[in-house]
Amino acid sequence: MGKKNFNIMLREHGLKVTDARLAILSVLDAVHGPMSTEEIHRALKKTPVDIVSVYRNLEAFLGAGMVREIDLRRGSSCYEMAHNHHHHIVCVKCGVIEKFDGCIVEGALTGILSKSKKFKSVSDHSFELFGLCKKCSTL
Numbered sequence: 001m002g003k004k005n006f007n008i009m010l011r012e013h014g015l016k017v018t019d020a021r022l023a024i025l026s027v028l029d030a031v032h033g034p035m036s037t038e039e040i041h042r043a044l045k046k047t048p049v050d051i052v053s054v055y056r057n058l059e060a061f062l063g064a065g066m067v068r069e070i071d072l073r074r075g076s077s078c079y080e081m082a083h084n085h086h087h088h089i090v091c092v093k094c095g096v097i098e099k100f101d102g103c104i105v106e107g108a109l110t111g112i113l114s115k116s117k118k119f120k121s122v123s124d125h126s127f128e129l130f131g132l133c134k135k136c137s138t139l
């Protein structure tokens with residue numbers, strides 16, 4: 001996605017366009033995988049953004065639904081662009097991540113909600129699988 005599209009994307013989500021925001025979005029878009037705040041901060045070489053601003057802008061993106069927060073059990077959250085919905089399998093030994101397209105959660109929601117005593121609707125979900133990759137399985 002080009003810089004111009006990030007401009008439009010920010011405005012569509014009611015966010016002000018700033019250089020820091022454009023830089024963070026282009027990093028997230030280029031990587032195609034979940035990144036921690038520290039990783040994003042480190043990747044912002046061309047447009048240095050202090051870590052507090054990275055945190056704040058990620059919060060703004062989350063609130064606007066532009067990015068998703070993903071828990072890979074690394075102790076800190078990871079972030080990814082929200083368009084193109086998918087989930088991940090994570091190796092608990094070496095941390096390698098594979099994404100898988102398609103969502104098994106959405107199809108199960110009606111059934112889950114019909115059995116739920118307390119919930120009427122679900123607006124968001126995260127779903128990550130953890131296991132051993134082929135390499136770590138042979139060690």
Ligand SMILES: [Zn+2]
Binds near residue numbers: 034080086088
């Ligand atoms: Zn992903």
Ligand SMILES: [Zn+2]
Binds near residue numbers: 092093
């Ligand atoms: Zn592994």
Ligand SMILES: [Zn+2]
Binds near residue numbers: 085086087102
């Ligand atoms: Zn899903």
